[in-house]
Amino acid sequence: MKRFGLFFLVIFTVWMQVSGQTPESFQYQAVVRNTAGEILSNQNVGLRIALHETTAQGPVVYQETHQATTNAFGLINLSIGSGAVVSGSFDALKWHASSFFLEIFLDPNGGSNYVPMGTSLILSAPYSLLSKKSSGPVSMTSQERDAITTPWPGMMIMNRDTRKMNYFDGYGWIEINGIRQADFTCGQPLLDDRDGSYYNTVELAGKCWMARNLNYGQMIQGIANQTDNNIAERYCYQNNPSLCETYGGLYQWREMMMYTTTEGAQGICPKNWHIPSDSEWTDLINATGGTNNAGTYLVQGGGSGFEALMGGQRNLNTGYPFANVGTRAYFWTSTQTNSNISYDRYLQNGTAQVYTEQTDKNFGLSVRCVKD
Ligand SMILES: [Ca+2]
Numbered sequence: 378m379k380r381f382g383l384f385f386l387v388i389f390t391v392w393m394q395v396s397g398q399t400p401e402s403f404q405y406q407a408v409v410r411n412t413a414g415e416i417l418s419n420q421n422v423g424l425r426i427a428l429h430e431t432t433a434q435g436p437v438v439y440q441e442t443h444q445a446t447t448n449a450f451g452l453i454n455l456s457i458g459s460g461a462v463v464s465g466s467f468d469a470l471k472w473h474a475s476s477f478f479l480e481i482f483l484d485p486n487g488g489s490n491y492v493p494m495g496t497s498l499i500l501s502a503p504y505s506l507l508s509k510k511s512s513g514p515v516s517m518t519s520q521e522r523d524a525i526t527t528p529w530p531g532m533m534i535m536n537r538d539t540r541k542m543n544y545f546d547g548y549g550w551i552e553i554n555g556i557r558q559a560d561f562t563c564g565q566p567l568l569d570d571r572d573g574s575y576y577n578t579v580e581l582a583g584k585c586w587m588a589r590n591l592n593y594g595q596m597i598q599g600i601a602n603q604t605d606n607n608i609a610e611r612y613c614y615q616n617n618p619s620l621c622e623t624y625g626g627l628y629q630w631r632e633m634m635m636y637t638t639t640e641g642a643q644g645i646c647p648k649n650w651h652i653p654s655d656s657e658w659t660d661l662i663n664a665t666g667g668t669n670n671a672g673t674y675l676v677q678g679g680g681s682g683f684e685a686l687m688g689g690q691r692n693l694n695t696g697y698p699f700a701n702v703g704t705r706a707y708f709w710t711s712t713q714t715n716s717n718i719s720y721d722r723y724l725q726n727g728t729a730q731v732y733t734e735q736t737d738k739n740f741g742l743s744v745r746c747v748k749d
Contacts, residue, residue: 402458402467403499408451409483416451421487426457428470429478430618433496436596438477438618439465444487469619475572476521498524514542516573522550537573563748569593569647578748579682582664584657585748588684590625593645599691599698602739603632609645612691612741614702624688624702627741630719633709640711646746653747655712655720655733662722662731673729676706687726691741698741707742 405426409417421444428439441460445453457479458467470477477499482491516535522543525532530547542553561567563585566575577588594609596618603610611626613619633652634644644652653661665671665681674681689702701707706724713719714735721742723732736742 402456405455405457405479407453407455407481409447409453409485410451411485417447417485418449418451420447420485421445422447422453423484423487423489423491424453424455425463425482425489425491426455426460427480427482428465428499429480429496430470430475431595432476433478433480433498435478436618437464437480439467439470441467442489466619469622471572471574471622537570540570567647567650571647576746577684579684581681581683582657582660584653584660586653586661586683587650587745587747588682590686590688591628591645591744591746592621592625593647594626594628596621596626599741600695603629603741605631605636612699614689614691614699620702624686625743627688627691628709628744629691629741630709630713630736630738633744634711638713638716640713642711644711645744649749650746651749652709652711653745655710657747658708658710658720658722666729668731668733670729671731672724675724675731685724687724688743693737693739707736707740709742709744713738 409420409422411417424443424445426439426441426443427437429435430438440463441457442463443455443460445455447453478496479499480496481494483494484490484492514533514535516537519536519538522534522536528545528550530545533542533544535541536543536552539552541555543550544553545551563578563580565578567578567587568575572593574592576591578585579588580586592611594611596613596616597603597610598616599612603612610632611621611628613621613626614624628645632645634642637644640654641651641657643650646652661683662668662671662675665674665683673679675683675685677684677686679685685706685708687701687703687706689700689705690707691698692700694700704726708722710720710722717738718735719738721734721736723734725732
């Protein structure tokens with residue numbers, strides 16, 4: 378059997394759909410040749426696209442299939458994001474927060490006997506998909522900036538590594554040093570510059586709390602333990618990244634604490650924020666109606682601004698280690714009972730009570746950070 382190669386992979390133009398009913402997408406163009414270098418012209422081919430998050434070997438967060446016909450020059454044009462969805466949600470991809478790698482599988486006979494053709498980093502797509510969502514320059518890392526193949530003079534980006542504006546002067550990138558006009562005040566969105574995520578914040582009991590669950594780190598499968606490997610890891614309910622978008626990540630206690638047991642440690646929180654202690658949780662609850670009532674006020678739409686969602690937990694069951702999404706919200710504290718157990722608080726749908734319990738550190742619960 379002949380082996381085929383996509384010799385020439387170009388992601389050249391990213392364009393946005395403006396019709397409300399049409400999904401966002403980006404254009405992908407490739408020339409299909411066989412290994413002898415011969416162009417496959419006027420041929421029906423089947424393709425499967427897989428998007429990996431973070432690294433080329435990272436979790437597959439989206440897959441779709443396409444049928445295409447090469448033209449006389451072997452060229453195919455695909456609109457990624459508008460194929461037949463196999464898994465995941467294109468709209469839920471966090472272009473601004475992560476790197477994505479596009480893996481192509483091809484059946485040169487037009488069927489679904491796909492052969493892997495290779496993986497490449499997507500660079501242009503985040504830029505343009507994101508620019509639809511904001512009128513100003515988009516944020517990216519220095520590495521992503523340097524990978525823009527054809528910056529134009531005057532092009533401007535927000536450098537997420539330095540948190541400064543960069544512009545291209547026709548010869549190279551120039552960084553602008555500015556003067557901070559005002560410090561962060563609670564109630565403003567918090568930018569987590571590790572991944573570009575924003576968190577609403579709310580001041581309660583004299584402390585500034587995240588108003589959304591932390592959603593930082595690399596997703597791993599629920600059956601595996603998070604480990605002390607210098608990689609921040611999270612679970613997503615049902616191993617579904619789009620549920621992390623809604624409910625945030627679920628963290629084992631030791632991972633959340635970044636392998637210290639010091640109450641109030643920064644742990645997995647952004648710089649200058651920390652994991653709330655049990656007493657900080659007590660203060661929060663006392664300020665929002667007390668143990669018997671605070672549940673009413675802490676939930677989304679409850680009026681306190683805390684906006685708790687019932688994100689459920691990662692538990693210790695083999696097979697299906699997730700439970701209680703939609704019915705319970707669990708939050709770790711940084712206060713441990715002993716080396717195996719720590720305090721957490723949970724809310725239950727339809728109940729005003731806020732419960733305190735002591736839970737095995739291997740459970741995966743939600744995390745709210747508090748400003749130092
Ligand atoms: Ca880890």
